[in-house]
Amino acid sequence: MYNQIGPLSLLVFQGTSLCNINCSYCYLSPEERSNNKKISFECVERTITELLAGDFVKGHFTVLWHAGEPLVLPIKFYVEAFDRIKALLPVNIQFTFSFQTNATLINKEWCQFIKDYDVEVGISLDGPEFINDKYRLDKAGKGTFDKTMRGITLLREYGIPVNIISVLTTYSLKYPEELFSFFHALDINSLSFNIEEIEGHNTNPTYQVLHDGQIRQVVTHFFKTFFNLHLKSGKSFKLREYDIVTQKILFTDLQAIKPFDSELTNTYSIITVDTEGNFSTFSPELISQIDAMGNSLVFGNVFEENAFTKALSSEKFKAKYLELQTGIALCKDNCSYFNVCGGGTPSNKNSEFGRFDVDETIYCNLSSKAPIDAFLELV
Numbered sequence: 559m560y561n562q563i564g565p566l567s568l569l570v571f572q573g574t575s576l577c578n579i580n581c582s583y584c585y586l587s588p589e590e591r592s593n594n595k596k597i598s599f600e601c602v603e604r605t606i607t608e609l610l611a612g613d614f615v616k617g618h619f620t621v622l623w624h625a626g627e628p629l630v631l632p633i634k635f636y637v638e639a640f641d642r643i644k645a646l647l648p649v650n651i652q653f654t655f656s657f658q659t660n661a662t663l664i665n666k667e668w669c670q671f672i673k674d675y676d677v678e679v680g681i682s683l684d685g686p687e688f689i690n691d692k693y694r695l696d697k698a699g700k701g702t703f704d705k706t707m708r709g710i711t712l713l714r715e716y717g718i719p720v721n722i723i724s725v726l727t728t729y730s731l732k733y734p735e736e737l738f739s740f741f742h743a744l745d746i747n748s749l750s751f752n753i754e755e756i757e758g759h760n761t762n763p764t765y766q767v768l769h770d771g772q773i774r775q776v777v778t779h780f781f782k783t784f785f786n787l788h789l790k791s792g793k794s795f796k797l798r799e800y801d802i803v804t805q806k807i808l809f810t811d812l813q814a815i816k817p818f819d820s821e822l823t824n825t826y827s828i829i830t831v832d833t834e835g836n837f838s839t840f841s842p843e844l845i846s847q848i849d850a851m852g853n854s855l856v857f858g859n860v861f862e863e864n865a866f867t868k869a870l871s872s873e874k875f876k877a878k879y880l881e882l883q884t885g886i887a888l889c890k891d892n893c894s895y896f897n898v899c900g901g902g903t904p905s906n907k908n909s910e911f912g913r914f915d916v917d918e919t920i921y922c923n924l925s926s927k928a929p930i931d932a933f934l935e936l937v
């Protein structure tokens with residue numbers, strides 16, 4: 559009944575939800591951010607063993623450590639976890655380790671470890687100090703800009719590429735020129751924007767003060783200005799939103815690429831595992847969400863025998879898969895952006911409506927349609 563299963567492209571380990579800082583737009587609750595439980599080595603090994611047993615790993619995949627702040631766990635934890643993963647994977651399987659970090663804990667030892675294991679690093683930084691420190695605060699309420707910049711400086715000293723993820727809020731959307739100048743001067747490898755989302759603990763994003771049409775206009779204007787500056791600079795760094803939009807628009811008709819968002823709606827292309835061994839698929843965020851009926855979107859646990867294969871035949875998974883396909887069909891019927899979107903992100907459909915069988919979300923208006931509109935207004 560499934561269109562396609564796997565292959566695995568992204569394995570997300572939520573190794574801990576503990577975080578050393580306290581961003582005001584965080585999707586984790588204060589309790590989750592203070593919970594120091596960590597994933598066990600057995601859980602990590604079971605995950606890999608079960609994925610191999612189900613034949614879901616082929617080609618290349620990324621092992622991303624995300625949720626909370628991964629670097630609150632000691633280097634020796636990752637040395638052992640990484641070595642155990644490497645020992646289990648056959649030589650023909652290629653993989654990359656990756657951290658999504660606030661970079662405030664980066665020191666020379668971390669840089670050496672990152673180099674030794676060739677780890678990709680994504681850094682959360684919202685922009686210059688007056689923008690970053692509006693919402694990215696430590697537990698004492700102080701800004702985190704200086705500490706993150708210290709981490710970035712060290713990474714660069716070690717020749718480690720700096721990839722930035724910047725959250726866009728109603729505040730930062732006012733400053734496209736300032737953001738561009740800042741990131742241009744920082745000599746980064748890549749920049750990705752995440753529009754603040756209605757997700758988990760963050761039920762009141764800053765843009766709720768604006769009505770839907772107004773915020774979409776603001777976001778479109780932001781991207782138009784930013785894309786323009788990016789082009790004028792000769793594309794001095796990779797800009798995810800520009801690259802995605804141009805790929806989608808230029809290649810979708812030629813069917814040279816599959817729809818960009820397809821991994822988010824394809825079974826087991828993305829798998830997320832939490833500290834208890836519970837797993838989910840489609841959008842990584844689903845693992846901590848519930849639907850409108852109060853049911854979790856966890857589909858199994860890696861400690862069960864044949865965990866990933868067994869989950870596919872469960873009534874729960876089948877029902878959610880059909881719900882997802884209904885939502886994609888609605889998108890196809892109702893949305894002129896479908897060919898370049900592919901049907902949206904399940905986690906945003908669920909966090910906004912509590913179900914997958916819907917089409918338009920606030921998120922898709924701001925994160926899919928607005929950048930496409932901005933690009934089309936420029937050309």
Ligand code: SF4
Binds near residue numbers: 890899918919927
């Ligand atoms: S832009 Fe929104 S409504 Fe359109 S296809 Fe994507 S998710 Fe569906």
